[in-house]
Amino acid sequence: MTRFDAADPRERQKLFADAFTAHRERASAFVTFEVEHEGAIDGEDESAPWVQFADQTFNVDVTDEELDRLKSMLDEFPEFRIDQMESPESAEGTNVRITARSDANRLAAFVDRTFRAVYGRGEDYRAWVAAV
Structure with missing residues (x-):
């Protein structure tokens, strides 16, 4: 990978897919x-x-409100499923693990929808690949 951030929707999708490909190849x-x-x-x-x-x-x-949005959003990704949720008493929220067996483009679409639908980011949000 040669670039690690994008704000344009099309470029973000490509960035995410490239990151999944790099993750698998490496x-x-x-x-x-x-x-x-x-x-x-x-x-x-x-x-x-x-x-x-x-x-x-x-x-x-996720927070409780974000968890509700995540569960609703998963209707768009029927091949993905929540496997585990943990809500430690010392934390304000829930850690969610979602099994996702799919190609890089579908995984990329899920990441983008998560940031937009669950975390409420707008169309032009900037995303980074922080680790591969």
Whole structure:
């Protein structure tokens, strides 16, 4: 891979697909995608959302509201399924693991939809491949 960020929807899709291809070709442990930080909410810093993929499984952290949106969004990806959810008492949210056996383009579409539908990013959000 030679580039690691994109903001245009078409370029993001290509970036994500290229990252999945590189992840598979390199047999890397995981690939991680991040989006830009949107700033403070109610005086507290919000961490930037991320999506990680390893061993045919997506890993995301979500709030209760985001979890509801994630479950609804999965209707668009019937071949993907939630395998595990953990909500430690010390954390504000849920870690969700989603099994996803598909090609790089379909995985890329899922990442983009997750950032837009679950995490509420707009059409022109900037994403990075943080690790491959």
